[in-house]
Amino acid sequence: MKIKDCKFSGIKAGIKKDKFDLGLIYFxxxxxxxxxxxxxxxxxxxxxxxxRHLKKTGHIRCIIANSGCxxxxxxxxxxxxxxxxxxxxxEKLNLLPEEVLVASTGVIGEPLPKEKILSNLDHLIxxxxxxxxxxxNFARAIMTTDTKPKVVYKSLKMKSQKxxxxxxxxxxxxxxxxxxLNKQHATMLVFLLTDFLxxxxxxxxxxxxxxxxxxxxxxxxxDTSPNDTIFFVTTNIxxxxxxxxxxxxxxxxxxxxxxxxxxxxxxxDGEGVTKVIKxxxxxxxxxxxxxxxxxxxxxxxxxxxxxxxxxxxxxILSCCGRSNANIDIxxxxxxxxxxxxxxxxxxxxxxxxxxxxxxxxxxxEIIIDAGNTYCKNLPYSFFTTxxxxxxxxxxSQYKT
Amino acid sequence: MKIKDCKFSGIKAGIKKDKFDLGLIYFxxxxxxxxxxxxxxxxxxxxxxxxRHLKKTGHIRCIIANSGCxxxxxxxxxxxxxxxxxxxxxEKLNLLPEEVLVASTGVIGEPLPKEKILSNLDHLIxxxxxxxxxxxNFARAIMTTDTKPKVVYKSLKMKSQKxxxxxxxxxxxxxxxxxxLNKQHATMLVFLLTDFLxxxxxxxxxxxxxxxxxxxxxxxxxDTSPNDTIFFVTTNIxxxxxxxxxxxxxxxxxxxxxxxxxxxxxxxDGEGVTKVIKxxxxxxxxxxxxxxxxxxxxxxxxxxxxxxxxxxxxxILSCCGRSNANIDIxxxxxxxxxxxxxxxxxxxxxxxxxxxxxxxxxxxEIIIDAGNTYCKNLPYSFFTTxxxxxxxxxxSQYKT
Numbered sequence: 001m002k003i004k005d006c007k008f009s010g011i012k013a014g015i016k017k018d019k020f021d022l023g024l025i026y027f028x029x030x031x032x033x034x035x036x037x038x039x040x041x042x043x044x045x046x047x048x049x050x051x052r053h054l055k056k057t058g059h060i061r062c063i064i065a066n067s068g069c070x071x072x073x074x075x076x077x078x079x080x081x082x083x084x085x086x087x088x089x090x091e092k093l094n095l096l097p098e099e100v101l102v103a104s105t106g107v108i109g110e111p112l113p114k115e116k117i118l119s120n121l122d123h124l125i126x127x128x129x130x131x132x133x134x135x136x137n138f139a140r141a142i143m144t145t146d147t148k149p150k151v152v153y154k155s156l157k158m159k160s161q162k163x164x165x166x167x168x169x170x171x172x173x174x175x176x177x178x179x180x181l182n183k184q185h186a187t188m189l190v191f192l193l194t195d196f197l198x199x200x201x202x203x204x205x206x207x208x209x210x211x212x213x214x215x216x217x218x219x220x221x222x223d224t225s226p227n228d229t230i231f232f233v234t235t236n237i238x239x240x241x242x243x244x245x246x247x248x249x250x251x252x253x254x255x256x257x258x259x260x261x262x263x264x265x266x267x268x269d270g271e272g273v274t275k276v277i278k279x280x281x282x283x284x285x286x287x288x289x290x291x292x293x294x295x296x297x298x299x300x301x302x303x304x305x306x307x308x309x310x311x312x313x314x315x316i317l318s319c320c321g322r323s324n325a326n327i328d329i330x331x332x333x334x335x336x337x338x339x340x341x342x343x344x345x346x347x348x349x350x351x352x353x354x355x356x357x358x359x360x361x362x363x364x365e366i367i368i369d370a371g372n373t374y375c376k377n378l379p380y381s382f383f384t385t386x387x388x389x390x391x392x393x394x395x396s397q398y399k400t
Numbered sequence: 401m402k403i404k405d406c407k408f409s410g411i412k413a414g415i416k417k418d419k420f421d422l423g424l425i426y427f428x429x430x431x432x433x434x435x436x437x438x439x440x441x442x443x444x445x446x447x448x449x450x451x452r453h454l455k456k457t458g459h460i461r462c463i464i465a466n467s468g469c470x471x472x473x474x475x476x477x478x479x480x481x482x483x484x485x486x487x488x489x490x491e492k493l494n495l496l497p498e499e500v501l502v503a504s505t506g507v508i509g510e511p512l513p514k515e516k517i518l519s520n521l522d523h524l525i526x527x528x529x530x531x532x533x534x535x536x537n538f539a540r541a542i543m544t545t546d547t548k549p550k551v552v553y554k555s556l557k558m559k560s561q562k563x564x565x566x567x568x569x570x571x572x573x574x575x576x577x578x579x580x581l582n583k584q585h586a587t588m589l590v591f592l593l594t595d596f597l598x599x600x601x602x603x604x605x606x607x608x609x610x611x612x613x614x615x616x617x618x619x620x621x622x623d624t625s626p627n628d629t630i631f632f633v634t635t636n637i638x639x640x641x642x643x644x645x646x647x648x649x650x651x652x653x654x655x656x657x658x659x660x661x662x663x664x665x666x667x668x669d670g671e672g673v674t675k676v677i678k679x680x681x682x683x684x685x686x687x688x689x690x691x692x693x694x695x696x697x698x699x700x701x702x703x704x705x706x707x708x709x710x711x712x713x714x715x716i717l718s719c720c721g722r723s724n725a726n727i728d729i730x731x732x733x734x735x736x737x738x739x740x741x742x743x744x745x746x747x748x749x750x751x752x753x754x755x756x757x758x759x760x761x762x763x764x765e766i767i768i769d770a771g772n773t774y775c776k777n778l779p780y781s782f783f784t785t786x787x788x789x790x791x792x793x794x795x796s797q798y799k800t
Contacts, residue, residue: 043721
């Protein structure tokens with residue numbers, strides 16, 4: 001498990017009580033980063049500073065990340081404190097401050113514990129290393145309500161070169177990513193690293209067409225956070241297109257698989273989640289499809305019915321009706337697994353027991369045919385989870 | 401407790417197991433009805449038939465209502481069955497079918513049990529009567545997950561006349577009314593009756609400016625039902641404006657109070673609700689105010705924090721940021737009760753313990769000043785509730 005020219009560390013800096021809470025990714029050579037941030041107007045100071053740094057320089061050298069504090073809405077000096085930390089870290093590593101990026105996750109409104117972070121930088125740097133253990137220490141340092149560190153790794157041999165893709169992520173609640181390339185987005189943090197030789201244009205293509213859409217296609221609780229960040233970094237930049245068309249297409253597929261695998265890890269470790277549901281909208285313009293899918297994905301009544309395997313499909317049909325999508329409700333067909341529960345907008349009189357059996361699975365699909373057969377779009381997919389008492393338990397006492 | 405020329409009954413018709421489930425309001429004289437229905441594209445057959453009847457005739461004579469079945473998406477003959485029930489009921493009461501209105505609430509997708517209803521019509525009619533007992537029997541017949549019948553009554557003496565206002569309602573889940581005058585809307589059912597002398601124009605004014613806005617200003621779970629209905633009826637119609645300006649204004653206030661009282665009953669009896677929160681948006685255009693208020697009102701993270709009295713105000717500020725409202729996040733000020741937790745978009749460093757004390761109350765206010773001081777609108781108010789494990793419990797097993 002490695003990325004060329006890339007070292008990791010994760011330590012306990014005392015931001016949280018006796019837990020990993022501060023992490024560092026250090027690139028031994030200048031590396032290229034393409035970033036996507038939350039669209040939430042409320043932005044973490046970490047995002048504001050990272051954006052500023054990315055504008056100043058064409059390459060980066062390290063990313064410092066913390067859990068236990070969102071570094072958001074925490075006083076007027078929040079940006080200054082963040083810049084100071086970058087500056088001290090840069091001096092210690094003999095870098096420019098703008099070669100440092102920052103990511104944070106935790107409670108909004110509490111100031112970043114500057115002294116704790118500064119006094120632990122030496123320890124953080126001396127802990128840098130390669131290998132699975134160091135990578136998992138970093139993954140642990142960014143966990144909040146996550147129960148497991150989330151890492152996906154692929155080592156690949158292509159025709160013209162071999163290389164590695166590594167993705168480290170966190171996020172269990174406040175998850176409804178709505179990321180925008182080079183704009184701000186909430187507490188999903190994604191570090192997607194590679195040592196494949198890529199040019200910036202290809203990185204941007206990957207980000208726009210594969211990475212951002214994949215991370216925007218799921219919701220745990222419908223709450224888009226002010227901290228959501230994807231940093232996509234290659235340690236192996238090229239000024240020209242070296243990896244050619246056919247091989248790039250193959251690489252695109254591998255990146256897609258890595259992103260999908262990490263999304264799956266995020267979903268299944270979501271706060272109080274006991275099952276994952278894929279919503280597929282067919283025969284619909286993409287705008288309508290998105291409205292229908294997100295209304296279903298975020299409906300409390302649907303999510304609680306999923307939880308109890310309650311075959312109450314009327315709630316799904318009702319979501320179609322209130323989604324503001326431009327649809328003919330009498331043309332809607334709905335399947336839960338292989339069972340068609342709605343035919344032309346009304347009951348297909350399937351036995352509840354059959355549907356319940358399907359809904360008891362840890363994963364199942366809902367297919368909505370919106371009936372617009374003139375529309376030649378590919379089906380639109382969106383993932384959601386159930387809503388359990390444990391989610392309520394976790395989130396009614398988060399700060400307490 | 402009475403409305404002139406108006407009788408009530410509620411019986412156990414066997415739609416549900418040994419519970420009141422069928423109700424009738426009978427007007428001994430032709431009465432005038434103004435209606436508002438859900439905006440959900442999925443419509444109950446009861447709404448489709450009621451709309452049809454209201455278009456045919458200038459007056460109505462009775463309203464039949466049931467719980468235990470939403471009469472929605474329950475087969476292609478659903479409208480026919482509903483019309484048949486109206487026809488038989490009309491014959492028995494010597495009325496025209498179009499003088500009958502219908503309202504239903506319960507599970508979507510199950511056919512209306514026609515035989516049970518038809519065979520109980522004689523019993524329903526013979527049970528008609530006046531007085532508190534009969535009114536509460538009707539109120540019981542429309543309950544689903546409601547734990548209490550909801551009735552508000554005012555007997556008023558104005559300068560030129562005396563009269564009565566009676567409001568009977570139900571609704572505990574699938575509650576985010578989005579009603580539209582003479583359009584369709586979900587399972588909140590409201591029967592607002594009066595014997596004050598009014599003309600149709602005044603009724604429509606009341607509906608548009610007081611009744612619909614009041615019932616659209618709260619959410620329990622963000623799910624707008626396909627059955628939401630308000631029937632506003634006077635047994636005392638006038639062709640001309642009789643109640644003059646000043647007295648009408650006074651009457652408007654009384655109607656407003658009655659609607660607000662019943663909304664309060666709906667909120668506090670919401671599924672699993674332990675507290676009610678009023679969200680007030682100041683210094684904001686109404687469109688932005690509505691976006692902010694509804695994003696906060698329907699956020700799982702905010703609602704669970706309310707439940708646990710968790711002073712996690714960052715979630716409220718984050719909702720402002722992701723609401724799609726056109727705001728300057730650095731001008732946002734937020735109060736929880738009397739405590740200002742956010743000042744100009746960042747923490748005001750109030751002690752958590754003070755805020756927690758406020759949030760432990762059964763009712764408290766959140767004030768958001770959106771900072772648009774050029775805007776001279778009145779503050780926008782919206783009510784919401786907390787989200788408890790009991791809500792999850794109720795709704796994961798609703799149909800099971």
